[in-house]
Amino acid sequence: MKLSQTLAGFFTKHDSETVLWSVPHFTNVSGTSLPLVSPSLDFLSVYKRIFLLDSCNGLLLCSCCATGKLDMIDYHQFVCNPTTKEWVALPDHNQAEKWRCSRLGFNPTVAPHFYVFEFFKDFGPLAPSVVGVEVYSSETGERVREEHELDNDFSLPDRLPSVFSNGCLHYLTNKAFVAVVDTEGKACRNIPSLSLVSRSLVSFSCPKDVCIMPILR
Secondary structure (H helix, E strand, O other), X not given: OOOOOOOOEEEEOOOOOOOOOOOOEEEEOOOOOOOOOOOOOOOOOOOOXXXXXXXXXXXXXXXXXXXXXXXXXXXXXXXXXXXXXXXXXXXOOOOOOOOEEEEEEEOOOOOOOEEEEEEEEEOOOXXXXXXXXXXXXXXXXXXEEEEOOOOOOOOOOOOOOEEEEOOEEEEEOOOOEEEEEEOOOOEEEEEEOOOOOOOEEEEEEOOOOEEEEEEOO
């Protein structure tokens, strides 16, 4: 999937807009008079309901439903480039696992393909915890699944961000560390970080860039 560099901006959603499929807003920061990206992603007219799950370096990870019903079984995922209007549908996963937290990884300076990381939880007597991850690669068109590879003594808050850097996804947990997983679903390491007791910032120093990730209460 090619990435056009002619437009830059932000997709945002107000806290009061609680409906998952409500249309987000797009703010153009490219400083040009180019046509704005339609935040409704109307080039995907086949779908009745669309909501944004994640974004990374110009690509969007979305969930969609062709029937317009509210049953999450009918929802499917796709990755699109809102500038070029290219999109790719992801193969369906195991619907028996109702809870999944999806993150997108894409670095066009390294390779043209992207990865979708899906973490799944075990709902036990205590708070649900992450028990594995499934990674989809657009290069192979397949998913790689690793169960119990990750430290299952933590949970992954839905609204906290992640950073894709050096071929790995870095994501915040409810514990005082940032977990790192590679594109094969292998847990690489845990990076000690500040606890979630207050608002703060965590900065990842990378060889060629610095990634800033906010921690929210």
